[in-house]
Amino acid sequence: MDLFTVSDRVRRYRADLLEFMEEYVYPAEAVYEEQMRAADDPHHQPQIVEDLKAEARRRGLWNLFHPHPEWGPGLTNLEYAPLAEIMGRSAHLAPEATNCAAPDTGNMEVLTLFGSQEHKERYLKPLLDGTIRSAFAMTEPAVASSDATNIELRMERDGDHYLLNGRKWFASNAMHKNCKVLIVMGKTDPAAPPHRQQSMMVVPIDAPGVTIVRNLPVFGYTDREGHAEIRFEDVRVPVRDVLKGEGEGFAISQARLGPGRIHHCMRAIGVAERALELMCRRADARSRSGTGSATAPISATGSPRPASTSTAPGC
Template identity: 60%
Template sequence: MDFTHDAHTEELRQRLLTFMDEHVYPAESVFAQQSRAGEPWTTPPVMEELKDKARSQGLWNLFLPGADGAGLTNLQYAPLAEITGRSPRIAPEALNCSAPDTGNMEVLSMFATEQQRKDWLEPLLAGRIRSAFAMTEPDVASSDATNIATRIERDGSDYVINGHKWWITGALNPNARIFIVMGKTDPDAERHRQQSMILVPRDTPGLEIRRGMTVYGYDDSDHGGHAELTLTDVRVPAHNLIGGEGDGFAIAQARLGPGRIHHCMRTIGIAERAIELMCRRAADRVAFGKPLAGQGVVRDWIAEARVRLEQLRLLVLKAAWLMDTSPEGAKGAHTEIQAIKIATPTTVEWILDKAIQVHGAAGLSQDIPLAQWAAQVRTLRFADGPDEVHKASLARKEIKRWAQ
């Protein structure tokens, strides 16, 4: 495994670092001010300015391999995603590399018909619209995706959808023009062939956005929030189905592999910036006659944070390398993807906790982004599957390997 940046990646990395310094970091306060002053759930105007600048500099759709995107491998994208994670509220979206659009574009790139690509993938790739992915439900344990109860029933040339969803990220943003909805087309089929995915335009009658959810009190309104919604006799043309009936579970798995590693890459960037903030605060803040940096416990936290983060980065890079080099693609890195999904949130939670502690009461406030980042990172222990599911699967595979 050679993790040295090739010339193309290094050129993009330097270009992105400059973009962050010149445009993203200065825009953070503007973004926050416009979010408070603007309409709820809408994107602050400064974001469109950043998108225009990123697009003009070739920093666009970096997450997507192949002809539809920038053509980067997972290993090439890793250091770039990490850099965007240093400003997680702004940078990923500015580069058209933010969830849930990234996963939805991957689904459409891999499985959409030509008409679906024209109607929805092309405007998403251009950054003209946003999207949402509607899988999780309040009435079933959605950690087991086969539990999904929403019904997608054929009626002539249409499908009719009835269901109840929640934690649908970005759905409250009025520019989220298309929803990928997962539901059951055949409850009597084999367990992993019951589910299908279908495209539902936002303005379809019967689709009702009921409320926005909060995460530890944060409504994430500047990113379209996390919606609870209902679908009541929602009727869409049969050609809105993605793939075939019964393909939904397999499509979800194809979507989640890259999504999980992208989350981890960005979260490493959050941790890097948290360590930077912690070190600056420790050097500047004086307590009991000397800087906090002179306190042994603070030095221990900083050293431990660096060790833990370097270990985590290497594990993420290994997963990316395996995804690129294995003949099975993401399946060949299944264990490593599960490992980083387990390790990343808990590692970065620990780092953020110590950074908050070094900042004192300020670390809990809205003046420093650490508290909001902590809430964001905590969600990753549920998003794309809870830790316990990944641990159970990983352990099962490990036991089977040695039992044989």
């Protein structure tokens, strides 16, 4: 069988998702902008997002990312790829509408694989239901923490708890109105081998000692979910909230970030296709100087592509 043969199941999901995008998501983009302007709050949770979530769930377009059949449809990355590409065409609406938005997708997989039963009841199930959001706190301001062995936030054992002290930043989603929980990576044993020094812990965002310092813009833009700087000052975390075990943080990060980066790439293809289509339409509609009045610019949202095509039209 051809490696890229699409199964009947994925073909049905794709058709349903394209219909959902055409009928609900693309028309909602203008409504979203209006509601955000009216709220005058860059981190406002507009009602249109909740409406889209309800419709997506009604249509069975929910948690499509989750590869474990117990918690989602159980699609492989290969099967999920064309669906993520479609959702990427409206990257600020479609992923959240279908409960397939980062960083929740990665956090849900971490809780599925490494969380306790208590973690699953308290956080995983509400995340799967779309009633709460989460953030992943790994990156730090003072070190090159794209290499996770460099992180410095300390996690020191104190009886039945750990004390967390340090700073994180660019914690995506931490400014979201529904963000309730953080997965935090830090060092529990600086003397251990480099890849066994780190641990991950589940921390409520309102735990004493956790301070959301500020939102950090990216290239001058403020995303609704935010990218927060967070300060941890003697934050007490029960031992039971360590994921998998002490020293497992680096291994968990690899398990989490692998699929997470692939999901981002899938969505990026979709938004790039849409940007190319808008450019082509603008180039085709624009009049040259002296040959008549120029056609009005196409809106930033633009009209969606026909459902029958999966590639950008030629220019």
